[in-house]
Amino acid sequence: MAGKIYSKPIAFSVVATLVVLAGTIATMAYPMLRQEMHPKVEGLKPLTALELAGRDIYQREGCVNCHTQTVRPLQSEVVRYKGNRAAEPQGRYSLAGEFAYDHPFLWGSKRTGPDLAFEGWLKPSRDWQASHLENPQALVPRSNMPSYAFLKTARLDAAEVAAHLRALRRLGVPYPDDAGVLALAREVEGKTEMDALVAYVLSLGKAVDRGGKGELEIDLASANPHGHDPAFVARGRQVFDAQGCGACHGDEGHGQEGVAPSLVDDVFLGVKGDMPDAAYFAVIKGGSDVKKQLGRPGVPDGGMQAYGGELSDDDIWAVVAWLRNQQGHEAAEHPHEEGAEHR
């Protein structure tokens, strides 16, 4: 009986279609009807016009081929991407509701470079991101990432961005009406593709608070508990290297033009004149946010990340001790160099 189907192509095709549709309906179509496939974290905002232009460039350049955008709920992964700084425990890894406006999702399937889901928290410095895109090897010498310097000279087109905003609105992303969209898109006038891509990358993961809890308690009078013990200084050097501080601040703490300031000169957070050890301690522990508390401007949009979540206070003090030691060397070496020039 059933054997007859192999001589009846129409019946065969109908049965084959139903068989193919079974799994299709169960795992693709039916879930789509469930609310759990359309979650939205509270306070999720659609991308700004500039960020959306950046996402378009992220798509165009195929960034998704090497960078994922999902931090999985695995211990080592949460630690690597600093999800453990999240204000709420569930923010430690990527949440379904963060992607509600992502047409399409850009989670990727290959991590040739690091995951970028929390990049907005991890490397919040515009300068770092732009310099890195322009010449990755200057900041990460052994990196295999191509240079995207050409983005610096390409200008954005507000009309095109407006058309993109309108298309997304039609898909249900809450952008305003046509006039409102035009007003939003005006933001990109005069901006470069580099500005846009950096803005997008810095928006990643920001819908959830992963920056730690509140302000840091700072006591400028507190002193380094171990003083300048040589073993402690050596440990500071070790921590500095292991944390990759040199990637931004230079291997010897001299800073890098346009990326991050020197840690051994007489300027601290953009103002000439030093501050006590405890101020250094606070910036390492709390990141750029601490600048306000210290009352100094620092580099605009400065992107110092907070290390309080992963370094013990002792480790941070050790780094401060090492930095102070370096400053001492610098101060001692200067007259010597000048003397050499005069000769």
Added chain:
Amino acid sequence: MNDYRYDHRTVEGFILSSIFWGVVGILVGLLISVQLWAPAANFPPYLTFGRLRAVHTNGLAFGLGVGAIFGLSFWIVMRLCKRPLLFLKLARAQLWLFNVGILAAAVTLAMGYTQSLEYAELEWPLDIAIVVLWVMFAVNVFGTILKRNEEQMYVSLWYVIATVIAVAVLYLVNNLSMPAGLWKSYPAFAGVNSANVQWWYGHNAVGFVFTTPILAMFYYFLPKSTGLPIWSHRLSIVAFWSLVFAYLWTGAHHLVYTPLPDWIQTLAIVFTLFLIAPSWGSVVNGYYTVGQDWGRMRSNYLTKFFILGITFYGLQTVQGPTQALRVVSQLIHYTDWVPGHVHMGTMGWVTMVTAASIYYVIPKIYGTTIYSEKIANIHFWLVLVGQLLFSITMWITGIRQGWMWKATDADGKLVYRNFIDTVTGNYPYWHTRTLAGIIFTVGMLFFVFNVLMTIRKGRALERERQAATQTPAAVTAA
């Protein structure tokens, strides 16, 4: 033997187009393999890894893969239906549209026009062209089958029909999008839902482009080449229905540990494990078919292509389900292990069986024999060695890097905190992969040479035959 006219020119056209795009796709693959360890080999904006990877995957999946599938499916359909294609001109138009489409695909992808959905990168105007192509293909396949001169439909026809139906459903749903310009659109689905639809599509693109049409070739060309009948018809039936049923449930195994609801992940993992059974149904059937006379491995040069092909299919379909397990996925997902896995399937299974089928068909078209069995054997060993070196290298470095990502000390701190430290260890393996790719490419060039020389030989023979039939006529006239 059969005196009805087959449209061999269209079949040959698809095979030659497929070979051409195959060479292009493989060379792009070599370039991007170099870009992984030599960033200076990127030439922004058009020739960067980010843009070219899609050119590589689309060029080979749609250019080499689908091109060969079109041509060889037509051959299979005509032979099993014992009649020419119902619409000859339509098939010829399909051949032209196919080539224009693949060219446009390669150019637009290099220009950065992409939907960012894996294996569905092409922007909406090309999506429409692909739908038209597929309808043309479907009309000829179904039309020819409906008007066939053979009562029973053989196994290969089932697989061709399943391919036509499933790809149509998959492609239409996953490419639904809102155009925002001529070369820009936003997919209709968002977030987790977008991910789920994409991998339902992505995994079944593997299922219905790299599996079912290749099985159609396998079930047809293996018995044809060896002269041995398929061992068990009943096993073919069971394997077919369970394969096309189970495949569609498994897409979410690409999304293990992502924010996709757990139940969808688990369901996918379970069905993925089940999928071993129907896959191995065909493996077992293939082995026992040749098992009727293992001497064919020596006496018939094509047998080893099919047997090694089905062996890699067997390995692939055990490795895949293993990867779906959560405990394995958390280690190897996102690493080079996965490209290693994919390339065993494509370089081992798909190209082995497709190349053997082409070796079978081209001489048949001209009523001659292959130009050189020796070159075919060199081709075989080079692609085998190249593919093994490629895959094994990638598995090792995948485990290596996955382990480095996970390594923590007693305090739960990362041992390799700087991501770049886990990348640099890949470089020696990436060098080896390029070497493996070169070996594979040389093997494929031997194949291309062999096919072209066979065609040349065949065309010379055709001219001789024409001359032979014309000469007596000339004599009569005189």
